[in-house]
Amino acid sequence: MLLMKKESSEEYQFVNLKEFKMYFDIISQDGLFKLKYKRARNFIRIKIPFKLDENVASLAGLMPDGSLIRDLMRIYFHQKKDFSKILLFGGLIKKLFLPNNKVFITDDRGTTKTYINSQALAIFFYKIIGIPKSDEQMRIPKWIFNSPKTVKIAYLKEAYAMEGTILKKLTEIRFITKDRLFAYDIKRLLLQIGIESHVKPRMGGLHNDSPQYRISIYRLKNFELFKEIGFSTKFHKERFEKIFKIAGRSSP
Numbered sequence: 001m002l003l004m005k006k007e008s009s010e011e012y013q014f015v016n017l018k019e020f021k022m023y024f025d026i027i028s029q030d031g032l033f034k035l036k037y038k039r040a041r042n043f044i045r046i047k048i049p050f051k052l053d054e055n056v057a058s059l060a061g062l063m064p065d066g067s068l069i070r071d072l073m074r075i076y077f078h079q080k081k082d083f084s085k086i087l088l089f090g091g092l093i094k095k096l097f098l099p100n101n102k103v104f105i106t107d108d109r110g111t112t113k114t115y116i117n118s119q120a121l122a123i124f125f126y127k128i129i130g131i132p133k134s135d136e137q138m139r140i141p142k143w144i145f146n147s148p149k150t151v152k153i154a155y156l157k158e159a160y161a162m163e164g165t166i167l168k169k170l171t172e173i174r175f176i177t178k179d180r181l182f183a184y185d186i187k188r189l190l191l192q193i194g195i196e197s198h199v200k201p202r203m204g205g206l207h208n209d210s211p212q213y214r215i216s217i218y219r220l221k222n223f224e225l226f227k228e229i230g231f232s233t234k235f236h237k238e239r240f241e242k243i244f245k246i247a248g249r250s251s252p
Contacts, residue, residue: 012151013143014049015128023127024120032098040119044097052143054154056129059092060141061158063131064177070133072122076115078108082233085161086114097121138177140185145192152189153228159186161232166239170246173217173226176202183213190217195225220247 017033020026024035029045036043062085066077077089090103093116101118125131130141144155164175177183183199190197198216217226223243231237 010146010148013052013147015052016049020048020050020128023123035120035124037120037123042099042101042118042120044099044118044120044124046097050128052129052147052151054151055092055096057144057147057151057154058158059089059096060129060131060144061155062089062162064138064159064182065162067134068122068125068131070135072126072133073119074115074117075122075125076113078111078113080111082161083112084232085158086112088158090114093121097124138179138182140182140189145189149193152193156186156189156193156229157232160229164231164236166231166236166243170239170243171218173223175215176212177215178210178212180213183215186215190215193225193228195222197222 017026020033020035024037027034027036031047032045033048034043034045062077065079065085066075066089068075075093077086079085086105090105093099093103099116099118099121101116101121103114103116105112105114107113126133130139130143132139140155144152160173160175163177164173166173175183175186177186180201187197187199195217196219198218200214200216202212202214203210217223220243223240226240231240
């Protein structure tokens, strides 16, 4: 991950032209900068300095359900429960990077998949945004921890949309991951916005005996703070709202 210009731990992070030149051939074009990687034919177009803002954090937050292919030639994202996330993923790529490649959407055995074949964008994800490759452990990009609260929430909102759930008894908000360090990254980021959580190892579900990690949030005071993150699917929204309705009825 590159070192980025910053004023303080709560200011937006920026990536400057000098840092991009470490990885890309760059041409100034109509107020933007065209980035190519070596002899690759594809390119992306961005503003420089590049602002690591809420949109970039949202894109990174979707990646637990995506994959940066290890040869750094393709990025893909798949989704079963919420097609709007497919549109969000492709929309953010087009908005932030103006790629000359097409963003594809296909059906894949009951799952909707969107992907783009772009070495330039894959290198950008890996070297600039800090997204691990598919054969590496998932991590939260380091710059997010030093960004404003709104950026942290943008990341958590999409991460919980991908991997979060609320237990039927309404006593726990849960997040599951196979990556130990990622679990503790989530715990750390939650704590930065005041939410206490607990990481517990567990074995996988049915037909899956691989180790996993559960990040659990308990207690109404933490649920109140979690409102800033929230849930995007109708099912989880309704279940989350029910927590506070029950709490209101039980109050003296």
